[in-house]
Amino acid sequence: MTRTKIAVIGGSGLYDIDGLQDARWTEVKTPWGAPSDALLTGVLDGVDMVFLPRHGRGHVHSPSTVPYRANIDALKRLGCTDVVSVSACGSFREDMAPGDFVLVDQFIDRTFAREKSFFGTGCVAHVSVAHPTCPRLTEACYKAATDAGISVHQGGTYLAMEGPQFSTLAESRMYRESWGADVIGMTNMPEAKLAREAELCYASVAMITDYDSWHPDHGEVDVPEIIRTLTGNADKGRDLVRRLPALLGAERNPCPHGCDRALEFAILTAPEARDADMVGKLDAVAGRVLT
Ligand SMILES: CSC[C@H]1O[C@H](OP(=O)(O)O)[C@H](O)[C@@H]1O
Numbered sequence: 299m300t301r302t303k304i305a306v307i308g309g310s311g312l313y314d315i316d317g318l319q320d321a322r323w324t325e326v327k328t329p330w331g332a333p334s335d336a337l338l339t340g341v342l343d344g345v346d347m348v349f350l351p352r353h354g355r356g357h358v359h360s361p362s363t364v365p366y367r368a369n370i371d372a373l374k375r376l377g378c379t380d381v382v383s384v385s386a387c388g389s390f391r392e393d394m395a396p397g398d399f400v401l402v403d404q405f406i407d408r409t410f411a412r413e414k415s416f417f418g419t420g421c422v423a424h425v426s427v428a429h430p431t432c433p434r435l436t437e438a439c440y441k442a443a444t445d446a447g448i449s450v451h452q453g454g455t456y457l458a459m460e461g462p463q464f465s466t467l468a469e470s471r472m473y474r475e476s477w478g479a480d481v482i483g484m485t486n487m488p489e490a491k492l493a494r495e496a497e498l499c500y501a502s503v504a505m506i507t508d509y510d511s512w513h514p515d516h517g518e519v520d521v522p523e524i525i526r527t528l529t530g531n532a533d534k535g536r537d538l539v540r541r542l543p544a545l546l547g548a549e550r551n552p553c554p555h556g557c558d559r560a561l562e563f564a565i566l567t568a569p570e571a572r573d574a575d576m577v578g579k580l581d582a583v584a585g586r587v588l589t
């Protein structure tokens with residue numbers, strides 16, 4: 299058994315969480331640069347918690363410039379075991395309505411202007427992301443959502459687009475009709491891939507704010523529409539987060555799905571061929587298997 303430490307990455311509209319005991323904002327330095335903001339640490343129902351606003355307080359970082367590697371490294375460095383991403387998203391499904399939550403279990407990664415791995419020349423690794431979210435952590439989020447009376451859908455495919463502009467109508471129709479995506483957002487990739495590389499359990503709570511641009515009865519998506527829905531969603535998101543410590547408990551068994559052992563057989567570079575600087579930068583993320 300190890301101690302649980304739950305990280306929450308708050309997306310658009312969720313820039314802090316309440317109710318933490320011993321709450322304080324902590325600056326964390328990483329080999330990948332500065333995280334999006336300081337990290338809020340504290341204890342909730344006897345469980346250690348860390349909160350990080352993905353875009354920074356005041357919404358400073360765009361989806362393309364969020365320092366995803368620094369964020370995940372900082373969470374790992376602080377000893378987090380589980381990462382719950384809370385994000386605003388558009389919906390491609392009539393029955394997944396604005397105000398509903400979706401517990402994402404698959405992604406289509408259409409992002410192209412971001413650093414997507416901690417590994418590279420001098421230390422090459424290939425982890426599996428066939429199942430990119432952790433079923434155990436996702437199940438706890440589902441229970442927390444239903445207990446909170448949130449209308450929640452179990453499972454869904456999240457199309458991660460580069461942005462920052464919203465999709466064209468042709469793209470929206472293609473993602474929905476040909477690609478089978480359920481929701482769309484701009485931030486969960488490469489975040490989910492990096493969490494897997496860092497051997498962190500990752501769950502994605504997608505809070506629907508709009509029908510993107512495909513829906514004949516709704517106009518094209520814009521920020522005022524999103525903000526109208528976001529305020530209510532953020533309160534529900536906070537409610538969900540408040541319920542997680544009691545559901546997960548202060549002590550945890552190893553992940554039954556292997557998220558916390560993802561690097562076990564992933565590193566291909568021979569020990570004698572590894573680049574020392576690269577290995578040094580991987581101290582938090584891959585120290586378990588590199589030292
Ligand atoms: C608020 S409009 C679009 C913006 O909102 C989402 O951010 P996040 O995933 O951090 O909640 C979406 O991905 C875009 O970045």
Ligand SMILES: Nc1ncnc2[nH]cnc12
Binds near residue numbers: 388
């Ligand atoms: N329709 C949409 N497309 C991309 N990101 C979003 N975030 C919220 N709504 C979105």
